[in-house]
Amino acid sequence: MPVTKVVPKELLPIVSTPALEYVVAEAARNGLNDVILVVNQGKQAIADYFTPHPDLEAALVAKHDDGALAAIRRPEQLATIHEVEQFEPRGLGDAVAHGEELASGGAVAVLLPDDLIDEGDDLLQHMLRVYDEHGGVVVGLMDVPREEIRRYGCVAVSRVEGDVVTVEDLVEKPDPEQAPSTLAIFGRYVLPPEIFAAIRDTQPGAGGEIQLTDAMLRLVRDGIPAHGVVFRGRRYDTGEPLGYVRAVVELAARHPRLGAPFTAWLRDYVSGLEREE
Numbered sequence: 001m002p003v004t005k006v007v008p009k010e011l012l013p014i015v016s017t018p019a020l021e022y023v024v025a026e027a028a029r030n031g032l033n034d035v036i037l038v039v040n041q042g043k044q045a046i047a048d049y050f051t052p053h054p055d056l057e058a059a060l061v062a063k064h065d066d067g068a069l070a071a072i073r074r075p076e077q078l079a080t081i082h083e084v085e086q087f088e089p090r091g092l093g094d095a096v097a098h099g100e101e102l103a104s105g106g107a108v109a110v111l112l113p114d115d116l117i118d119e120g121d122d123l124l125q126h127m128l129r130v131y132d133e134h135g136g137v138v139v140g141l142m143d144v145p146r147e148e149i150r151r152y153g154c155v156a157v158s159r160v161e162g163d164v165v166t167v168e169d170l171v172e173k174p175d176p177e178q179a180p181s182t183l184a185i186f187g188r189y190v191l192p193p194e195i196f197a198a199i200r201d202t203q204p205g206a207g208g209e210i211q212l213t214d215a216m217l218r219l220v221r222d223g224i225p226a227h228g229v230v231f232r233g234r235r236y237d238t239g240e241p242l243g244y245v246r247a248v249v250e251l252a253a254r255h256p257r258l259g260a261p262f263t264a265w266l267r268d269y270v271s272g273l274e275r276e277e
Helices: 018-028 044-049 054-062 066-078 092-097 124-134 146-151 193-200 212-221 241-253 261-277
Strands: 034-039 080-085 108-111 115-117 137-143 152-162 166-171 183-189 226-230 235-237
Touching: 018 044, 018 066, 018 108, 018 115, 034 054, 044 241, 054 066, 066 092, 066 137, 092 108, 092 193, 092 212, 108 124, 115 183, 124 137, 124 183, 124 226, 146 183, 146 241, 166 212, 183 212, 193 212, 193 261, 235 241, 241 261
Parallel strands: 034 080, 137 226
Antiparallel strands: 108 183, 115 235, 137 183, 152 166, 152 183, 166 226
16 A cells, blocks of 8 residues: 555566566466456456557557567467456455356466566476376465464475475464464465365355365365475565565566666665665
8 A cells, every 4th residue: 555546466566567467477387378367346457457458559569669569468468368356355265266167177276466486486387296196285385484474374294205295284374382384375276176165165254254274174174185385486475565675676686678787776775875874
């Protein structure tokens, strides 16, 4: 806030590209070519972003601005985009339920745009391989300091094979002292078709929201296998201000056109701050 009064946070730019475009590109890069965007009434701009803009394209063609033309066409070319409106904010479980028709009895991947994964450290590819091997629930995990685990859902594990763990239990936002591990669930999931029935059987919790963690736990207790992939690469938490600023700085430093001059300026700026101290 206050910019998110009028601009959905998913469209806030990371340098010049919205966070959501990075996530759709991640899905497409892994062969997931049908993407559902679950939006609410105030986020029409998201649908507009992935829609062709003929007048703007014609203007750029007339100016022979091929770079800008390619950039504005890229979002609509990444994947087949489907928009579904969530009329009430009833939680992540309810949002996932909107994917049942398109899933057509198959699995579904869930990618939350607050969490950006660096394209050089692709987590989703590994998760899809684990799903192909084991089926069931696959969650993205990161090891966090114990005092921070209260901010996340976390898992209890029974077996560890490299970066893949077998999940025996899931706990939503535990007290650090009672947390079964420091492995936190974050915004990447691969879920079996049984998840939709589990969501329907899950009662709303605090705030009337249907928690995806509760639905996944129902599957685990019904004997559906569950695994987690521990991610040790670069993740940007764009859902909170400091994480958003860090993402902008880090990706600006690696930008093909802006990276070199930006990094040079940043070094001078930081040196100036150190001299002032």
